[in-house]
Amino acid sequence: xxxxxLQCCVRITIMPVQCSNCAQRRAVLKRPKTAHSLCKDxxxxxxxxxxxxxxxxxxxFNRGETxxxxxxxxxxxxxxxxxxxxxxxxxxxxxxxxxxxxxxGITGYRDDSLETVKRNQQQYELPLKIVSYEELYGWTxxxxxxxxxxxxxxxxxGVFRRQALDRGAMMLKVDKICxxxxxxxxxxxxxxxxxxxxxxxxxRCTSISTASEGEGAIPRCKPxxxxxxxxxxxxxxxxxxxxxxxxxxxxxxxxRGHARAFxxxxxxxxxxxxxxxxxxxxxxxxxxxxxxxxxxxxxxxxYISSQALCKSCVLLEGLNRGLPKLGIGKHHxxxxxxxxxxxxxxxxxxxxxxxxx
Amino acid sequence: xxxxxxxxxxLECKQEKIPVPTLDRKCVKCKEGTAAxxxxxxxxxxxxxxxxxxxxxxxxxxxxxxxxxxxxxxLLAVSGGAASCSMLxxxxxxxxxxxxxxxxxxxxxxxxDDGGACGRSQEExxxxxxxxxxxxxxxxxxxxxxxLEQVFVLPSSVLVPVTPDPDPSSPSYxxxxxxxxxxxxxxxxxxxxxxxxxxxxxSYPPEHKLALESLFSSLNTLTxxxxxxxxxxxxxxxHVARENGFSKVMMGESCSxxxxxxxxxxxxGRGAALASDTGFSDPRFGDVGIVRPxxxxxxxxxxxxxxxxxxxSVFIPGLETRTPDKAxxxxxxxxxxxxxxxxxxxxxxxIYRTSEKLHTVKPSESEHSEPASRCLxxxxxxxxxxxxxxxxxxxxxxxxxxxxxxxxxxxxxxxCAETQDAxxxxxxCxxxxxxxxxxxxxxxxxxxxxxxxxxxxxxxxxxxxxxxVATLPAYITAEAERRRKRSLMKKEISEYLLEDAD
Numbered sequence: 001x002x003x004x005x006l007q008c009c010v011r012i013t014i015m016p017v018q019c020s021n022c023a024q025r026r027a028v029l030k031r032p033k034t035a036h037s038l039c040k041d042x043x044x045x046x047x048x049x050x051x052x053x054x055x056x057x058x059x060x061f062n063r064g065e066t067x068x069x070x071x072x073x074x075x076x077x078x079x080x081x082x083x084x085x086x087x088x089x090x091x092x093x094x095x096x097x098x099x100x101x102x103x104x105g106i107t108g109y110r111d112d113s114l115e116t117v118k119r120n121q122q123q124y125e126l127p128l129k130i131v132s133y134e135e136l137y138g139w140t141x142x143x144x145x146x147x148x149x150x151x152x153x154x155x156x157x158g159v160f161r162r163q164a165l166d167r168g169a170m171m172l173k174v175d176k177i178c179x180x181x182x183x184x185x186x187x188x189x190x191x192x193x194x195x196x197x198x199x200x201x202x203x204r205c206t207s208i209s210t211a212s213e214g215e216g217a218i219p220r221c222k223p224x225x226x227x228x229x230x231x232x233x234x235x236x237x238x239x240x241x242x243x244x245x246x247x248x249x250x251x252x253x254x255x256r257g258h259a260r261a262f263x264x265x266x267x268x269x270x271x272x273x274x275x276x277x278x279x280x281x282x283x284x285x286x287x288x289x290x291x292x293x294x295x296x297x298x299x300x301x302x303y304i305s306s307q308a309l310c311k312s313c314v315l316l317e318g319l320n321r322g323l324p325k326l327g328i329g330k331h332h333x334x335x336x337x338x339x340x341x342x343x344x345x346x347x348x349x350x351x352x353x354x355x356x357x
Numbered sequence: 358x359x360x361x362x363x364x365x366x367x368l369e370c371k372q373e374k375i376p377v378p379t380l381d382r383k384c385v386k387c388k389e390g391t392a393a394x395x396x397x398x399x400x401x402x403x404x405x406x407x408x409x410x411x412x413x414x415x416x417x418x419x420x421x422x423x424x425x426x427x428x429x430x431x432l433l434a435v436s437g438g439a440a441s442c443s444m445l446x447x448x449x450x451x452x453x454x455x456x457x458x459x460x461x462x463x464x465x466x467x468x469x470d471d472g473g474a475c476g477r478s479q480e481e482x483x484x485x486x487x488x489x490x491x492x493x494x495x496x497x498x499x500x501x502x503x504x505l506e507q508v509f510v511l512p513s514s515v516l517v518p519v520t521p522d523p524d525p526s527s528p529s530y531x532x533x534x535x536x537x538x539x540x541x542x543x544x545x546x547x548x549x550x551x552x553x554x555x556x557x558x559x560s561y562p563p564e565h566k567l568a569l570e571s572l573f574s575s576l577n578t579l580t581x582x583x584x585x586x587x588x589x590x591x592x593x594x595x596h597v598a599r600e601n602g603f604s605k606v607m608m609g610e611s612c613s614x615x616x617x618x619x620x621x622x623x624x625x626g627r628g629a630a631l632a633s634d635t636g637f638s639d640p641r642f643g644d645v646g647i648v649r650p651x652x653x654x655x656x657x658x659x660x661x662x663x664x665x666x667x668x669x670s671v672f673i674p675g676l677e678t679r680t681p682d683k684a685x686x687x688x689x690x691x692x693x694x695x696x697x698x699x700x701x702x703x704x705x706x707x708i709y710r711t712s713e714k715l716h717t718v719k720p721s722e723s724e725h726s727e728p729a730s731r732c733l734x735x736x737x738x739x740x741x742x743x744x745x746x747x748x749x750x751x752x753x754x755x756x757x758x759x760x761x762x763x764x765x766x767x768x769x770x771x772x773c774a775e776t777q778d779a780x781x782x783x784x785x786c787x788x789x790x791x792x793x794x795x796x797x798x799x800x801x802x803x804x805x806x807x808x809x810x811x812x813x814x815x816x817x818x819x820x821x822x823x824x825x826v827a828t829l830p831a832y833i834t835a836e837a838e839r840r841r842k843r844s845l846m847k848k849e850i851s852e853y854l855l856e857d858a859d
Contacts, residue, residue, distance in 0.1 A: 021760060034756050050751065050755060197710055202711070226751035262693045269685065276625060276626035276748075277624055280631070287715060
């Protein structure tokens with residue numbers, strides 16, 4: 001305690017702030033998460049140690065497993081790949097790591113970021129697999145946007161990416177996928193699901209890994225779940241990691257943008273807000289008897305789905321029939337017709353045609 | 358608090374939409390009267406149908422939930438704002454009618470004068486109290502006007518939830534109603550005598566005024582101030598209700614307000630208590646139930662009703678009044694929802710409906726009677742006994758990893774919630790201990806750390822924003838000390854206890 005008191009004084013009197021952990025070196029940053037001043041080494045150590053603890057306490061991996069790291073070339077996945085490799089060696093997890101990327105086919109965005117992933121592959125000496133929308137679905141995002149316009153195109157990209165990652169993982173025969181979702185992403189999703197009243201997702205979104213019930217699905221997890229986005233950037237900055245930071249050229253998701261802005265404002269008022277929101281999400285519980293979707297499989301492609309047809313099959317069907325709005329909003333009643341390859345009525349078709357811009 | 362602004366928006370909409378094209382629009386309900394206002398997009402109501410709709414909603418809410426029994430004493434918490442004042446008007450309306458659906462409970466009114474925490478002058482506070490008094494006297498109900506300074510004379514028992522007697526003595530709702538009708542004694546006729554014994558406790562010694570001021574100035578953020586004010590207000594209402602035999606308290610929170618509360622409570626880490634904080638009834642105190650009969654009304658409807666039917670209300674500035682959007686988490690959430698609602702009109706109702714699908718995590722069965730399993734401040738079930746893989750433990754770890762290691766940081770130390778994460782806070786407390794609490798000074802003032810282990814996740818955050826816990830009212834520190842001693846005692850004898858019972 002005396003040390004602490006001394007250190008408090010030091011902080012006030014001498015301008016170059018000392019690291020609050022080692023009390024030897026000069027602090028170079030103030031941790032966004034705890035507001036402590038730390039030196040570079042202590043920050044690295046704390047950041048890595050926290051992720052290690054997250055992995056251990058949640059029991060994310062088992063020895064000998066093959067784990068695919070979802071790599072987009074952005075800061076989160078770059079830091080994830082770096083830390084996973086480092087921890088795997090430091091603590092002897094015994095994991096077989098590899099990188100898995102999805103090429104959505106967005107010229108001027110994904111092609112550049114994939115270059116970063118390719119450089120990462122060499123730096124970290126991890127095998128890399130790239131799956132593309134074009135080979136999986138026959139459509140690139142560029143082509144999709146050409147048909148559906150700039151509105152709602154994120155729905156296609158998001159749904160397709162989720163499945164593409166799974167399919168890529170199946171090709172590689174991995175046991176688990178880990179993604180670079182950080183604390184900000186999780187908190188934002190909690191807020192989003194409250195705003196949309198999506199109780200099923202609200203319950204699921206805070207869990208660190210998806211349940212491995214469905215045979216078709218490969219469990220995914222988020223080792224960076226409790227890492228602040230700002231700390232990830234700080235880590236990447238001080239480690240001088242090579243990452244790609246450009247917003248997607250197609251419209252940003254407007255509604256998520258509201259939640260994101262709100263979260264950033266919350267963080268500026270009370271920095272612990274991000275973790276506080278996650279804590280709320282983790283502890284709230286849903287009333288018994290509230291209707292929940294039941295997990296089944298898609299009758300066309302066998303992927304997990306709560307409907308007769310999975311979302312990506314519906315979206316794809318819409319694209320191939322020239323009715324892009326088929327998968328936007330709810331058209332469960334049409335699933336039967338799609339499955340039996342019946343034509344839709346003129347009225348139905350009219351509703352599902354692309355809106356003119 | 359800041360409903361004035363919202364209400365104004367509501368009225369604006371009304372005025373914008375009606376004048377030009379729809380002057381001759383008919384009421385959607387009776388199809389005869391001229392529409393006077395539009396509630397939702399296509400629902401235009403005439404004056405009398407709107408009144409009927411508004412009144413029906415109140416009764417439907419009470420009728421559907423069946424928690425208020427005939428002859429039960431119900432305390433109406435009135436803040437002076439439009440929502441709680443229109444709740445008051447609904448109760449008057451329901452009691453005065455001779456229809457078969459007449460309300461049969463016995464109301465009382467409580468107003469907590471929090472001017473002392475909001476920095477209002479004595480004269481301003483008196484003026485508001487006088488205005489409210491005239492409204493309250495007019496109702497003929499007994500009323501209590503309690504200054505927030507009274508928290509310094511509260512007994513510790515307020516913080517202990519009382520388990521109501523198990524069922525045999527309290528029959529079903531239907532049974533109670535039948536019995537009431539059979540007996541049919543018109544007890545209300547005797548009520549004026551009850552109304553006569555007004556209890557106006559608006560005097561308090563000056564040292565309490567100072568103690569309240571120092572309590573609120575030791576809270577460093579407006580977020581924590583608002584949270585603390587809410588907690589203290591809740592304790593006072595509970596105390597008055599218990600002292601005077603009220604078994605229910607009605608809060609006038611509208612659905613717009615509850616949507617804000619829900620989202621801001623999520624942001625404050627109150628996810629575990631979300632259902633009882635925003636649901637129709639809140640059973641956390643045991644013997645006194647909190648009910649929210651106004652939760653189906655939007656603030657727009659309430660504002661329109663108050664204006665059309667001259668429901669008197671008093672504007673009383675609070676902590677948030679005239680603060681910028683980013684002043685506190687609660688204020689920010691309010692601004693966020695108001696803006697989003699303007700763009701996406703279903704925002705409030707969607708959030709509100711989310712609250713209906715949630716339920717409170719019950720404290721684990723073995724310890725549900727032990728007050729130690731409840732938060733010392735907000736009396737919700739403690740949410741800090743969570744899995745090791747959780748946001749709570751991740752935060753503790755972060756705090757630990759970025760501070761000087763006193764000893765070897767063993768990961769086992771993390772397993773229990775009590776870590777030495779804020780040892781320098783504890784140090785600061787001991788320095789300020791000499792200030793005392795103004796009240797009973799024989800109590801040991803607990804350090805931050807002692808207090809923290811007794812609090813839920815969110816109340817810990819509030820206390821973390823506090824310079825010195827020595828300013829907390831004595832009833833809180835005394836109860837904290839009692840619980841601490843009791844848990845020490847339990848630890849000592851733990852090897853002889855066969856099961857984890859009380």
